[in-house]
Amino acid sequence: SYELTQPPSVSVSPGQTARITCSGDALPKQYAYWYQQKPGQAPVLVICQDTERPSGIPERFSGSSSGTTVTLTISGVQAEDEADYYCQSSDSSGTYVVFGGGTKLTVL
């Protein structure tokens, strides 16, 4: 079955830049989406179609894509950005949905 691979954890100091990667063979064909999930809350969409920011999401959140890897970048990280981040995409045929394993972002 198709899988998306994320690092389990990323740590940064406030004000620095955090980068979270997600790798998958179908990513050149399928868009990736990023969700932020804080403890006890439902996920929130922060990046769609690889690079687009939904309404209401701060400008410090951005996305990029290169080959089989997509990256979520958070510039000028704030304490409130500490959360789990999940990438999500579809298999190459667009039939099934898949989530990455999630990355815990710690703000030191």
Place this chain on the structure above:
Amino acid sequence: QVQLQESGPGLVKPSETLSLTCSVSGGSISSYYWSWIRQPPGKGLDWIGYIFYSGSTNYNPSLKSRVTISVDTSKNQFSLKLTSVTAADTAVYYCARQTRYSSGWYFDLWGRGTLVTVSS
């Protein structure tokens, strides 16, 4: 604005059937795809499947033999049934709106989630 709310038993016995309902308020269930996603405690998100308002469905192959998702447009609700549950099915279950873009999918609206524990 459109809101989703999950409801159902929080405790299910092993080998029995888990049943949940998602109520859609503030908008119509028609013309959209609706999904169930679960998250075991301390673990990641796992897509269960979706239903279109017309009734067509698609399920995660890993759960397909045990899952049924149905829709009741008159009540603006859709439901999940998962049979023969075990402790591994203990999770927070989310309902969500699944949206098609290009040839893929994403989730633009989520319920708050409901914890279902499988235990005798």
